[in-house]
Amino acid sequence: MxxxxxxxxxxxxxxxxxxxxxxxxxxxxxxxxxxxxxxxxERLEIFPVCHHSPASATAMARRLREKQPKVVYLELCEDMAPLLTELRNCRLPVAVQAFASEVDGFPPEWAPLSVVAPITEASAEYQAIAYALDTPGVELVLVDRSSDHVFQWERRRTPPDTRPADPDTAPREEEALHGDAIGVELGDLRPRFAELEEHLLHHGRVRHWSEWWHQYVELPLGDSDHDTYRQVMFLIGSLFRRLAPGDSHRIRVDEDRERYMWTRIREHLATTGGAPEDGLYVCGAFHAASRVAEFGVDGTDTFGISPRSASTWQYGLIPSSHAAIEAQFGLAPGSVSIAATEWAKNVKRSRVKPFRLAGQLGGGKRKKTKALPDPAPALTPSDNLTGFLQRPPVLDRLDEAELLDWSVEVVRAARRNGYLAATADAIAVFETSILLAGMRDRIKPTPYDFQDAAITCLEKDAVPGRRDVRRIVEIMMGGDRLGQVGYDALPPLARDVHDRLAPLKLSLQRRGVQRALLDIASNPELEPCSDLLWMLRYLLPHGAARPIMGQRRLGERPIQESWDLALGTHQRALIELGYEGVSVEQVMEQRLRRSAYDSRSTAATVLAAVEDATLYLRGSRLADELGTRALQVLATERSVDGAPEVLRRVRRLLAFYRTSEPVLPPWIESFVKAGYAHYCTLLPTAFTDEHTSVDQVAAMLGFLFSMEGLALSLGCDRAQLELAVSQSHPEEPAKVALLWSAQVQLGKLTRAELRATCDELLDNPLVLPAYPRYLSGFVHALEPVPGLVDFVVEVVSNAFARLPDHVLLPWLPILITTLRAGGTELAPLLIRESDRIFPSRLAELDEWVPPWLAEDVIPAAPRAQRSRGVSLLAAYPATCDAVANLLCCDATWEGSSGTSGVSLVGRYPDTAKTLGELLSR
Missing domain, CATH: 1.10.12 (Lyase 2-enoyl-coa Hydratase; Chain  A, domain 2)
Structure with missing residues (x-):
């Protein structure tokens, strides 16, 4: 029996x-x-718990002092054991994290892999950890599957959603502390049968599971004895287990975890020769009621543990919070804070002395530890479950003083947050709490009843501030405690960051934004801090290091800078950065190299990596390596999508190397030479391809024309460019205008011919609707041929003067968009040229004649200017000889007298005209 x-x-x-x-x-x-x-x-005492349950923590602390086990088996990932000693250097709550950035044996799209195990002070696992680590002769053994096995047993994961987060549904900063990591908890005790949970909530007259658990499990078990606590938790775990739906994968994972843990326990007992009676097995109540054959120290040994994958795992502690734990495990908002408050009440009421790690941050001064009394003798288990189930619920008497204090405090907090709350509202909250508790068959209002009452009485039409009443009550009941990882528990990279930023004299561990002022001109020793901050800005999320004043450009040295730093708020990101390397420079180099050698990288992205390597790391080794990679990627590209970005970055890098280096690096010379041939080859196709935009073709021409001098000096042939332009036959008006501009630059088309062509287009009524597209092409042409800026001003002015409104007005947004897209280069050119041509005073506008019209009215002026230029050049033969040498011409002076006239003037009339104007000034 x-x-x-x-x-x-x-x-x-x-x-x-x-x-x-x-x-x-x-x-x-x-x-x-x-x-x-x-x-x-079971001979090995099983202690069932629920995650972050104050009743479990109280019962655990009491049992550890009574039994004093010599070994504690804990349901936690076995590979996280070395990190537990660092908990004493942290302020709870924190989470133990396993992180793998480079995976081997898992699909690449799963990376990075992350597993977190949050730990709070009001949890049974923390009591077991503190007891085992601070009690001599006690061994702590983690027996759950490793972090690697968590993903081995995981179903195919869906890639993370990359869509922008909705600001209304996006998690708060405190809720996002765990990122997208998989959470492992000690005791997932919640019905997996939806109808059962709905039935319990309906008949318990509560809104969510956290409130049901608090009302019907936490409060009754808070003062129960050890046997009653264990039997009730076993009962709940077995009930939820037997009523779980038939999800074969989840059932198999649960049973494999139980087989895994019991196999590890038997291995440890066999290795150490310990007695099962001297141990304590702490696991979730759901797993304690297991029916697998491997259950118990006398179970079978038929379970084979698969080897871990070749992925490299990094381990560390990251800050956590009550809100992050609630969001991770689907708990009601504020439930963990209420559990912390209930834990404090249990400790005070039961006078159980909890365990706490020596030197724990945030715990105040630790009292001297007394020796534990002798363990209590083991008692024969009895049936306490029958009496518990037959006992009527205990109705706590109303604590009017506590409820009144809550009501006054919530009104005071509501006033601080902008609510129009008065004393009458405090009375209303007090009475409504009692009313709601009575409607739910409770005499004493729970924190959840009080929260509903406060929302009903205080929230009127809108929330005046940042916090609603629900959030105010959560803060008042204990607040969303934020954990912090101490300096000694940080990875080497994070400690190195704190040490290198020490000259700023800021408390970088503190949460919130701090302003750092760097007067580098007066304090040159702050320049390394500036270099580090710019790298942190590149590596960390937005807001961790944000420059207010100052910028980082190629070839410039910082003078003064101002920064907003929030490294304490983004401590998790800084810690995870430490998983990638031992220094910020190493991580920076790895990320740049990873970006450059990615299979989807383009020449533009690799050049961006080259620029970042030069800008942040200042060395030439990595930049030269990545530059060679850019040359390889360019040779394999068959599209010109990245041509605008390639042009901008190559120009910046060339300007930097020409001003800071004695010679150009070999890779950039090879890049210019290969790019010249590459874009010449693709130019005819780009002109006719409808998927190639105008700005991309303009960028190709800009590369060819701006890099032409360097490319020709490196051995390229200009005939290749001339042939590519002659083979281009675009049909789109904007690209046709680009082609005309290229022909003017190459000397295949004169400005007079181009002006005449534009006039013909304006005179043709059939072409007028498409004429603005030609103008857009001319505006884009300023990128490859900036010398045409005066002609572009001319054609745009003519368009404003002659185009009808129904054609001109729809084109204006296109013009504004074009100038905005290339505003840094194109708009200043047009503004300066317009300022030079147009009159500066309004009164002069009536008599002003545009230069291009003045030339048409007085056709003899160019001939007179040419004759004047010829006479001036003949009068200054040394100047003409110098021009001849610049043009690589060996012509000699000719004429009837041997000293008047020169053959160069006839060959280059435009040059003679320009020189004549200069000399006449």
């Missing part, structure tokens, strides 16, 4: 009375009792 025979008899009678047939319900109820009986009789 066993201790639970009487309970079995009662349940069998109840099943026969309430069910149509006794088989199904009786099997369920008696199976639950069998699970409880089996767990109670």
């Amino acid at each position: 066993t201790e639970f025979d009487a309970l079995r008899t009662q349940l069998r009678e109840a099943a026969a009375a309430f069910a149509d047939g006794p088989d199904a319900l009786e099997g369920l109820l008696l199976g639950i009792v069998d699970d409880v009986d089996r767990a109670i009789r």
Whole structure:
């Protein structure tokens, strides 16, 4: 006869009375009792817990002082054991994290892999850890599957959603502390049968599961004895387990975890030769009621543990918060804070002395530890479950002083947050709390009743400030405690960052934004801090290091800078950065190299990596390596999508190397030479391809024309460019205008011919609707041929003067968009040229004649200017000889007298005209 025979008899009678047939319900109820009986009789004491449950923490602290086990087996990833000693250097709550940035054995799209195990002070696992680490002769053994096995047993993960977050549904900063990591918890005790949870919430008259657990489990078990606590938790775990839906994958994972843990326990007992009676197995109540064959120290040894993958795992502690834990595990907002408050009440009421790690941050001064009393003798387990189930619920008397204090405090907090709350509202909250508790069959209002009452009485039409009443109550009940990882527990990279930023004299561990002022001109020793801050800005999320004043450009040295730093707020990101390397420079180099050698990288992205390497790391080794990679990628590209970015970055790099280096690096010379041939080859196709935009073709021409001098000096042939332009036959008006501009630059088309062509277009009524597209092409042409800026001003002015409004007005937004896109280069050119041509005073506008019209009215002026230029050049033969040498011409002076006239003037009339104007000034 066993201790639970009487309970079995009662349940069998109840099943026969309430069910149509006794088989199904009786099997369920008696199976639950069998699970409880089996767990109670196990030689290795099983201690069932629920994650972040104050009742579990209180019972754990009490049992550890009574039993004083020599070994504690804990349901936690076994590879996280070395990190637990660092908990004493942290302010709880924190999370133990396993992180793998480079995966081997998993799909690449899963990377990075991250597993977190949050730990709070009001949790049973922290009590077990503190007892084992601070008690001599006690061993702590983690027996759950490793972080690698968590992903081995995981179903195919969906890639993270890259869409921009909705600001209304995006998690708060405190909720996002764990990122997208997989959370492992000690005791996932929640119904997996949706109808069962709905039934419990409906009949318990509560809104969510956290409130049900607090009302019907936490409060009754808060003062219960050890045997009652264990049997009730076994009962709940078995009930939820037997009523779980038939998800084969989840059931298999749960059972494999139980087989894994019992296999590790038996291995440890066999290795150490310890007695099971001297140990304590701490696991979730759901796993304590297990029915696998490997259950118990006398179970079978048929489970084979697969080897870990070749992925490299990094381990560390990251800050956590109550809100992050609630968001991670689907708990109600504020439930963990309420649990922390309940834990403090349990400790005070039961006078149980909790365990705390020596030197724990945030715990105040630690009292001297006293030796533990002798362990209590083991008692024969008895049936406490029957009495607990038959006992009517204990109705706590109303604590009017506590409720009144809550009501006054919430009104005071609401006033601080902009609510129009008065004393009458405090009375209303007090009475409404009692009313809601009575409607829910409770005498004493719970924190959840009080929260509903405060929302009902204080929230009127809108939330005046940043916090609603629900959030105010959460803060008042204990607040969203934010954890912090101490300096000694940080990875080497994070400690190095704190050490190198020490000259700023800021408390970088503190949360919030701090302003750092760097007067580098007066304090040159602050320049390394500036270099580090710019790298952190590149590597960390937005807001961790934000420049207010100052910028970093190629070839410039910082003078004064101002920064907003929030490294304490973004401590998790800084810690995860430490998983990638031991210094910020190493991580920077790895990320740049990874970006450059990615299979999807383009020449533009690789050049961006070259520029960042030069800008932040200042060395030439990595820049030269990545530059060679850019040359390789350019040779394999068959599109010109990145041509605008390639042009901008090559120009910046060339300007930097020409001013800072004695000679150009070999890679950039090769890049210019290969780019010249590459874009010449693709130019005819780009002109006719409808998928190639105008700005991309303009960027190609800009590369060819601006790099032409360097490319020709490196051995390129200009005939290749002339041939590519002659083979281009675009049909789109904007690209046709680009082609005309290129022909003017190459000397294949004169400005007079181009002006005449534009006039013909304006005179043709059939072409007028498309004429603005030609103008857009001319505006884009300023990129490759900036010398045409005066002509562009001319054609745009003519368009404003002659185009009808129904054609001109729809084109203006296109013009503004074009100038905005290339505003840094194109708009200043047009503005300066317009300022030179147009009159500066309004009164002069009536008599002003545009230069291009003045030339048409007085056709003899160019001939007179040419004759004047010829005479001036003949009068200054040395100047003409110098021009001849610049043009690589060996012509000699000719004329009837041998000293008047020169053959160069006839060959280059435009040059003679320009020189004549200069000399006449």
